[in-house]
Amino acid sequence: AQSVTQPDIHITVSEGASLELRCNYSYGATPYLFWYVQSPGQGLQLLLKYFSGDTLVQGIKGFEAEFKRSQSSFNLRKPSVHWSDAAEYFCAVGKTGANNLFFGTGTRLTVIP
Amino acid sequence: KAGVTQTPRYLIKTRGQQVTLSCSPISGHRSVSWYQQTPGQGLQFLFEYFSETQRNKGNFPGRFSGRQFSNSRSEMNVSTLELGDSALYLCASSRQGTIDEQYFGPGTRLTVT
Numbered sequence: 352a353q354s355v356t357q358p359d360i361h362i363t364v365s366e367g368a369s370l371e372l373r374c375n376y377s378y379g380a381t382p383y384l385f386w387y388v389q390s391p392g393q394g395l396q397l398l399l400k401y402f403s404g405d406t407l408v409q410g411i412k413g414f415e416a417e418f419k420r421s422q423s424s425f426n427l428r429k430p431s432v433h434w435s436d437a438a439e440y441f442c443a444v445g446k447t448g449a450n451n452l453f454f455g456t457g458t459r460l461t462v463i464p
Numbered sequence: 465k466a467g468v469t470q471t472p473r474y475l476i477k478t479r480g481q482q483v484t485l486s487c488s489p490i491s492g493h494r495s496v497s498w499y500q501q502t503p504g505q506g507l508q509f510l511f512e513y514f515s516e517t518q519r520n521k522g523n524f525p526g527r528f529s530g531r532q533f534s535n536s537r538s539e540m541n542v543s544t545l546e547l548g549d550s551a552l553y554l555c556a557s558s559r560q561g562t563i564d565e566q567y568f569g570p571g572t573r574l575t576v577t
Binding site for chain 2: 383385387392393394395396397400441443445446449450451452453455457
């Protein structure tokens with residue numbers, strides 16, 4: 352069965368600082384991995400996805416993530432955080448043949464000026 | 465292109481009542497998935513419909529049901545509402561039935577009193 356762990360419930364960073372949000376997954380086969388962002392009262396917006404190929408994937412809003420099979424990780428990074436990045440971030444894993452995602456518990460990002 | 469729309473956005477119901485939520489996917493998308501989001505359980509998959517057929521179902525009681533129409537619009541129904549059904553219900557659409565990017569709607573906030 353799939354599962355996703357986001358070990359950090361809440362992270363606070365200063366505007367302009369770099370960011371890394373951690374995600375570890377458990378899945379027997381090749382995982383399909385996603386990062387979504389949710390602003391208060393909103394739905395989820397897809398930041399990026401990994402299906403296959405290059406393990407470093409670029410997404411929207413300047414985010415990138417790196418798939419590391421040996422560590423079962425798919426960490427999200429951004430070199431310089433903006434105040435508008437404050438939101439909740441979810442890592443998710445899916446499997447082929449189905450459109451049901453298993454989500455982590457989320458990491459809430461606070462950005463201080 | 466219009467995004468995923470969900471109606472109503474907010475709903476207040478009483479225990480024991482039933483409720484129907486509606487989701488209109490992005491034009492051309494044939495897969496619709498439903499998720500429940502609560503502070504305690506996080507994001508949980510309810511079910512997925514593709515071409516009017518339920519393809520996957522999460523671990524929810526039979527009080528939760530859904531359907532999809534020929535135009536890909538989907539509805540979910542919850543009968544005999546319980547206080548614990550209070551949640552944000554999110555709908556997501558995808559172009560195809562295999563693992564694909566899912567685009568989420570803004571959600572319906574259901575409060576059961």
